[in-house]
Amino acid sequence: MKSSSTFSNLYIRRVKRKKPVKKIITIIVIILTAVIIAALAAIPPLVMKEIIHLHVDFEEKSPSDFGVEAEEVWLTTEDGIRLISWEVKAHDPKGIVIFLSGIHNPSVTAFFGHAKMMAENGYSSLLIEMRSHGRSEGDKIYIGTREYLDTKAGVEYIKGKPEYGDVPVIVFGVSMGGATAINSTGEIPDIDGLISLSAFSTAQDLFSDTMIGMGVPPVIAAIQKPFVKLYMGFEYGFGSLKINPLDEIKKLNGRPALLMHSTEDSQVPYSSFERLIAAVPGQIETFVRVGDHHFVCRDECFKEPWTDEEYAGAVLSFLDKYFGD
Structure with a gap:
């Protein structure tokens, strides 16, 4: 025991x-x-x-270098940020295109060549230097979650000018500007069309x-x-997290949109493009370029985008299809 x-x-x-x-x-x-x-x-x-956490300073391009006349316009956003922009006018415009550039480069003034192409095809342009870039105020980049307010300031300026009357407003952006263009279209009913290049999904x-x-x-x-x-x-x-391209593109509500991307984009991978088009199947037009072309337009043609006939043709045919006479 x-x-x-x-x-x-x-x-x-x-x-x-x-x-x-x-x-x-x-x-x-x-x-x-x-x-x-x-x-x-x-x-x-x-x-x-x-x-x-920075303010991006870069060299502005002169409109005279592109053979266009542009008027400087100062805008103020609803959250109090002053933005520099440039208006390029076309006679009796079929529409007006708001241009937005990327997160760190180049200045939106690099798009004066695009503005010239637009003017020659009957479209006015407003090139907006987004907050925290160039001469625009701000010291923080919001990755598109608040930059749509910059676009909104531009739309309000356009709508306040009698000469534009019922002229359609199209927003055109590349990279973060492309994402902001999508967010802007989702948040601003007065935008009539969208052209977005190399945008990220979120x-x-x-x-x-x-x-x-x-x-x-x-x-x-x-x-x-x-x-x-x-x-x-x-x-x-945390309230700003709902402002993202993947959700905002679902608010097109029948407005025409053109999304453009390159298959080997080294800055915004092609998978973002695939997610965006999958979010709105059959509702958008697309243009895909093989290779690594973040600005879609070929680098050697960027100053004179009409010389990239495939690219310019896609942009202009889209505009004329929906906004031409």
Whole structure:
């Protein structure tokens, strides 16, 4: 009986010893998980902070270099930001095109060649230097979540000019400007048409796609998406997260849209284009160029875009189809 009792006591002691081990393992797992989550959460601010917390200064192009006349126009957004813009007029315009450029370059004045092409084909232009760029005010880039207010200021300026009357307003943007053009169309009913080049579907998609392009495993890259969204919520306000191209493009409500992209775009991967067109199947027109052409128009033709006949033809035929006489 004594031997049996001793065996039972030893067994009980062994069982009791297992509990601290399990507890230690659980604590270690929790700590490691917390460290991994903290490391993942730290990546978006480390990468994005230098991209968005700045004012972009760059050289403005002169309209005379492109053979056009342009009038400087100062706009004020509803949140109090003053923006420089340029108006290029066409005689008896069929429409007016608002131009928006990218996140860091070039100045929207690089689109004076496009404005010339528009004027020669019966369309006026308003080239808006978005907030935190060039002579426009601001010291923070909002990745399209607030820049739609810049477009809105331009639309209000146009609608306030009697000579434009019921002239259609088309917004044309590239890269972040393309994303902003989509957001603007979704948020501003007075916009009649959309031309968007190399736009990202969402900022978190762009972040994840870029990581994959750098060789990061897709699973790891996908894990970053909620952390990018979280960081943007703290930076811009969580209410602003609903302003994104993937959701805003669903608000076209029958308005014509042309989306353009290149298959090997190294700045905004083609997958963003695929997501955007999948969001509104059969509702938009598309133009796809093979290769890495972030501005879609060939680099050597950008100053005189009409010399890129395929590109210019796609843009002008779209405009004339929906807004021509």
